[in-house]
Each structure stands twice: as structure tokens, then as C-alpha cells.
Amino acid sequence: MQKINYGRMLDEKLLELQKTGEKPLLLLHACCAPCSSHTLLYLYNYFNITVYFCNPNIAPESEYNFRKAELKRLIAELALDVKIIDEDYNPEPFYKLAEGLENLPEKGERCQKCIAYRLEKTAELAKELDFDYFTTTLTISPHKDSDFINSCGGELARKYNIKYLFSDFKKHDGYKHSIQLSAQYNLYRQNYCGCIYSKNIKGSAENAERT
Numbered sequence: 001m002q003k004i005n006y007g008r009m010l011d012e013k014l015l016e017l018q019k020t021g022e023k024p025l026l027l028l029h030a031c032c033a034p035c036s037s038h039t040l041l042y043l044y045n046y047f048n049i050t051v052y053f054c055n056p057n058i059a060p061e062s063e064y065n066f067r068k069a070e071l072k073r074l075i076a077e078l079a080l081d082v083k084i085i086d087e088d089y090n091p092e093p094f095y096k097l098a099e100g101l102e103n104l105p106e107k108g109e110r111c112q113k114c115i116a117y118r119l120e121k122t123a124e125l126a127k128e129l130d131f132d133y134f135t136t137t138l139t140i141s142p143h144k145d146s147d148f149i150n151s152c153g154g155e156l157a158r159k160y161n162i163k164y165l166f167s168d169f170k171k172h173d174g175y176k177h178s179i180q181l182s183a184q185y186n187l188y189r190q191n192y193c194g195c196i197y198s199k200n201i202k203g204s205a206e207n208a209e210r211t
């Protein structure tokens, strides 16, 4: 089966919006400041963006609060007209979905459920608050399966009857740009994905150069 070029789909959508002059409302799920840096700048001229920090996977609580604070600092320092909706720390839904999957490697079933959960919360909120689109910063990460993220987003778009913005923010050196922006704004770049299970492999080659 031919691979879908989600990066091109995004660029075609941005071109279409540029032509119409429309600036739709976008609810952007954000996992952390580094992944949001390039993504926000890439989308900013085309959407009215609200960032949604919903990541019950992150542990411990101090890490959760620090990643959230870094995201807020980034948005303030970029001086963007972007609102933020954030959730208080509540890891229970994550531990429930991860039951029995604790020892799986990254990109396995636990990660799929973790990503699907966060995307679904974003779709639900976007629908409730009358956004035009929802999407996530997660496709910028080379550690994540963009095909899975996008197909999950597409399914949720059908379920909630709201548009999903297909993306591959790695394209056009997006990941590299996020690293440059992280250095420029002195952003905290975590060395594990987020959950306690990924933290426990900290120090491994896989975690050495994470976002």
C-alpha cells in the first residue's frame, strides 16, 4: 500500500487556507515546549490557535508541572496570540489504559493507547468548544509513529464530526528546527518520553537524545 504523505497534506491545507484568507480555530494538543516550538510557528499564520496541555501519561507530578510551565514560558517568550487550556495533574486514566502493557517497548500497544487517549480528549474538547480543527504536536517526534497518529486523528474526526489537521511536522527539517528553537529559548528537553515506564529506560541509547 502506498504511504500517505501527511507532510504534503498539511502543506496543501495551509495553501488552501492562504488562498481563502480563512483563519480557522484550531485546538492543538501539545506534549511539551520543544515539540510545540516549531509546530506553533509553522501553523501560526494560518490558524487561531489554542494549545491544549493534556498529558496524564507524564510522571512524576513535578515533571508534569515543569513541562507545562515550560510550554507557557515558550508561548509568552514567542509573544504569540495563543491561548492555553491545561489540565491539572491526574495520571489515573493513563495507569488504567497501561494496565498489563507496562513492559512493552515504545511504539507498542501502550503507546498507541496513550496517544489515542490524548487525541480523543482533544477531539472531545474541540467539539465541545466549537473549534474547526484539532491536531497534535506529536507528529514532530522521530520516536512516534506518525502514520498511527494520523489514522487515529482521522477516525476521531469521523467519530466526533470535526476536522482533524493531518500533519507530519518533522518535514521541512521541523524536528531540527525544534532543537534549534529549544536552544534559542533555553527550553527543557526531557530525556524520556513521559511515562514512568519510559523513564525507567532513561540512560539507554534510545533515550539519550530525546526531545
Ligand code: SF4
Residues within 6 Å of the ligand: 057, 058, 106, 107, 110, 111, 112, 114, 115, 193, 194, 195, 196, 197, 198
Ligand atoms: S512511552 Fe510515551 S507514548 Fe508510550 S506510553 Fe509512555 S508516555 Fe505514552
